[in-house]
Amino acid sequence: MNITINASFLPHTDPEAALAFYRDILGFEVRLDVGQGTMRWLTVGPTGQPDTSIVLTPPAVDPGITADERRTIAEMMAKGTYAGILLATRDLDGTFDRLQASGVEVVQEPTEQPYGLRDCAVRDPSGNMVRIQELR
Template sequence: MLNTISITQIFVPDQDAALHFYVDQLGFEVQTDMAFGPMRFLTVALPSDPGHAVLLEKPGPPGYSEETAAQVRDLVSKGAGGGHLFFTTTDAHRTHAELKERGVELPDEPTEQPYGIDFGFRDPFGNHIRVAQMAAAPTP
């Protein structure tokens, strides 16, 4: 049976810029950064969740022809590439303030939702990111 998700993948057109954003601004740590045939295998993870890495994948060979990779990069930049990351936090307002201090563009303020407090933004490439402070489950 399946036990865990070990790696989630999102497309980024520039792995060095992605590394800066995810490590320096969001607080991830590099897990793997190696040449893997014709591609750079670059994963990052949150220090609090090292068992779940995010592969910052540049679209290109061997998975895609250069023509297809250009189309994927275009879709990602428009927010239509399918990349979504969902995070939880214990304090959405504090997390929002910390990210803003680190230079993350945050178009939304934390908002009360039926499930808790959340806000969303995009990485520099167009991938969607949501951060939620989950409400306590109702007791029966």
Template sequence: MTSISLAYCPITVDDVEAAIPFYRDGLGLEVVNDVAYDGHRWVSLGFAGQEGLSLVISDPIAGRSPEDGESLERLVVKGSGPGPYVFSTSDIDATFERLRSFGAEVLQEPMEQSWGPRDCAFRDPAGNHIRINQV
């Protein structure tokens, strides 16, 4: 059987520069590529121990038609964009405190969920819903 894996996950943000510290410093991802083209920017952030997997942040119009980009931008600005994006960590309390210290908007403090994981929730600087599970 042929193997398959996820290569990247796009996250749309209204301000790429403002989003980088949240994902790099707050979540601990590493910038592995930063591409600018035609007035847009795609920043790929890698996960430690997960070679070949990246999160790619870009503005709503990057790689889309202006009409599609404007529609997506309206959703992102309202906090109604795609998501939630769910991450896992071995230490949810430390991750929570690190993100809170960066000024991320807290949606939910760490708590046990009835469906299993202990998790918490934030909004990134663009308003995207970010959940973090403890593994």
């Protein structure tokens, strides 16, 4: 069996802010932009890796979700505990410097973790945790 990861989903609360972060700051290419207003589904991914994407979706749009569940999701997103993604780079310090200079919310500066990886953490404009580890 040969299975790969094609896409991962993250919620967004503002499609323009999401594009500014993932496209303009991280340098991902926009592959799809479907919908209008705040009801936009954006597919972005790293240049040169067409088979790996992040789908940025409006949160809690499933009709089966209750109003209480929507409130809980919004609260968790605001705290940065609802969703996250792990990215990787060979230049963690340069990437972190660029992120910090852009004004993103820094959660953790580059740190050598006790489990053997060096990484940092920021939040995207919707509150999602974005950890970036250093490839060695």
